Amino acid sequence: MRWTLKPKPDLEKVKHLQETLQVDEIIATLLVQRGVETYNEAKAFFRPSLKHLHNPYLMKDMDKAVARIEKAIAQKENILVFGDYDVDGTTAVALMATYLKTKHDLVYTYIPNRYDEGYGVSKKGINFAFENDFTLIIALDCGIKAIEKVEYAKSLGIDFIICDHHRPGTEIPNAVAVLDPKQTDCNYPYKELCGCGVGFKLIQALAQNDGLTPEDLLPYLDLVATAIGADIVPINGENRVLAYFGLHVINTKPRPGIKAILEQVEKAELTITDVVFIIAPRINAAGRMEHGNFAVALLTEEDYEMAKVHAANIDNYNLERRETDKEITEAALQQIEAHKEQERVTTVVYHESWHKGIIGIVASRLTETYYRPTLVFTKSGENLAASARSVKDFDVYNALEACSEHIEQFGGHKYAAGLTLKKENYEAFKQAFEEVVSKTIDRNLLIPEIKIDTQIDLNAITPKFYRILKQFAPFGPSNMTPVFMSENLRDTGYGKCVGEDKTHLRLTAAQPNSNGIVCIGFGMGDKHELISDKKPFKAVYSIDENEWKGNISLQLKLRDIKA
Template structure:
């Protein structure tokens, strides 16, 4: 697929020069810092040295004092508390953190995960009825609830109090809960707005620990679960999230809880995890529990107290993940065939595919794969509970949610954000939706948005890549949204030795510039360039710099994102 190379807009060169002098570092590194809003020594020190003491006071969050007061009252009077969370990675890790912590201090505690297919996302009437039937008087809702105004009102009628811990943007009206913890509330002055749902749960237990003089170690032992939520919910890795992710990765790689350790073992990688490794190896397995069977299995694994029970749940989740992969691959193949054999679909600026027999639990994954393949706004539809349910994904810069607003009269409901959304419609509206969505996208998307972009941070000579440079660059991690692994461009490089094909379509080679060392490279999905790469022919590359670990040997490797002859 053709990709557009775009170099970041000019950075304040004076700020770059001054910061390079103050830190005694390569100007390219100081440019990366300035791009991240860091332009003085103190901010750089804060960035390069994450410290748990940088975590904000949890009581700065609106309603935190009310939440802790209500929990303390429930514990004192032996009320039954239900910890309620969503069925995805963020929700199940949040439930595991909050349930695992409070179980040490309160006996009358259970957790509840709604059924993905019977109850859907968020607070459900069935969940509230379960609480009423089993005499729970307090529900702590995690990663959901901020828009559940009617459901919370129903719970109030039944005498059930709610504490909402959510990180999604509120609607015009807040639910009438005892406490609503959400930094995105307009009236909340909490300094950091981008916590995950599990992150909000972590702040809740941090506040309880501070109020009750519980050692911080009783809270920090959940750092690994918080890091998993940050990675898999694709929240910003800046500010407080960066601190939580830093410590969480350290714990995960050195002393993970029993459940996470077991999950790492069944994933086939037990050390040197990065944020990307969590996303691709651990996240899908946790999600598979709820996509294929029951998300409670994920919680049971993450709160496991002994290795035997963890092993049973870990193996079960791995089996469900294998089953999920089977659905994923078969549906993706069917969708690709459907598109490639239809001249009308190929020629469109959007992709909408429908098959009533596809598994609802994986259509979001399939939508992502189709977007990656054809690079245009994509919706995958299937039948579910008498309706047609869909999952949608977008391309860089295009507002998918706004496009769905243009089709709202054809939809029963929809929700999401700029790049991902879910929707439901009546079966008889499918054909009309396919045509309307194409009309809206065609009239609002630009030709530039339909070409995948590689955003390049800076130009770099290969001679600059030496041990000090790499050591400092490594300290920019953990990488993720708003702090992505930097992408560099080096011009007029030459292949040294032979370039060869590995796998089905990947190039492995060694490159250099005059006077530089030789660097091993891997160029995934660039096999079509192999015949053009000659020893005496210069070419440009854009790439990220990473550490390659093979049989305990570490080396610098260039992960090539693009080749230009």
């Protein structure tokens, strides 16, 4: 692991904030590192408010989108809410459909089938709309590159409103309205909304027209928070406000579908991390293993007993997903190990029978294991389809763009993308991708990095200090859980390997002038030798609480240790 200590922020700013807020230097340092430099910024950070949400009409085309929906409602048109099959797409569809149904009876949903329609706006979906007399499609979490599909719909008399957050291409679809803050000519102040977040801005604009306030839309924020967590967008600015209030809804008054999921796991209070690892995989499993419609049915269900039935079915899909994930990951690892003599900076694997709904998860696992930009391919109709994942600070989308001559279509983000190509182009693409990455990647990025906020002494870790740290949540990109480093540590003599297979490390660390504090290092059993016989060591860690027999105490969650 590479340990990187973040640069010390401007001392004057730290001192000013320290005095203004009456906090210690460590807390002030952490805040300035996160771009919080004034009393008002700190107030907004620690006390998020729905008043901090931007006016939705600042988004390009918002007025056109609202006018077209209002017209559809007035003229009793059939509206089709169309979205992708992942968490961001299905939550966005559930959000838009449930809101529009409070205003209009003729609202229906459509999620494309991952296997015969693929990602994004599909011709099959447009034909379905035409055959069933839909004159307006609202596309969520997709559509920004659907140039030809939007033209095809237009030729059939169907209008499109696009709510997307992916990077646009050089051409923008000729839709009635295109809501995407990443458009170069869109002046919306916050650029990092997820697809469900863009959908929320549209319902906020519609609600504003009806004299409603963001407070009236609180019940929808459990969906937005779930999408923010699952789509790994930055949790700063507007996303932080939406995630903060959405988590509150999840923990106090979630919709029946989310409540039914939570009943299966019995967790007291969910953090954004719990949303990512408990709620999101279950919603995703529907689209991966069967059909995204099942996720929308769960998220829009109003009857709790029926929601429990949907949740049980989805839980079964999730169990099946886990088994398939394990099998494919093992096969992919074998494939990589068999060709390990080739020195490569990328990982590209393929098998025609791998489950298309699982290859994204497998790509993530391989990236964690080998720390290389990774592509996992499978057969998809006549073509091959792949999921791409990247390492920190390397833009895999740009790398794919540089190989576009070999690709049929692609889309996505800096760290995650999807693509299709002809089977005969696989080897040429694999070679081109390796060459592009090899030329453009900083070799340091191929070593996992731990970014350390600041160095502290163990004496600084007090209940009051931790209480303030907890208020930094919700954590996520751009506001990660604070990570600290301490040096000159020694185990007090009780360090041991724990867990069924002794793969975890548990010890009590102390410095010369401090009391001991319990540390747990998951998967770090092989580092026991570094701390044995009271040898000095340094550690990188975050701080959390450990509950044991009703007693709560602070502990260090180790990220890495070195002699």
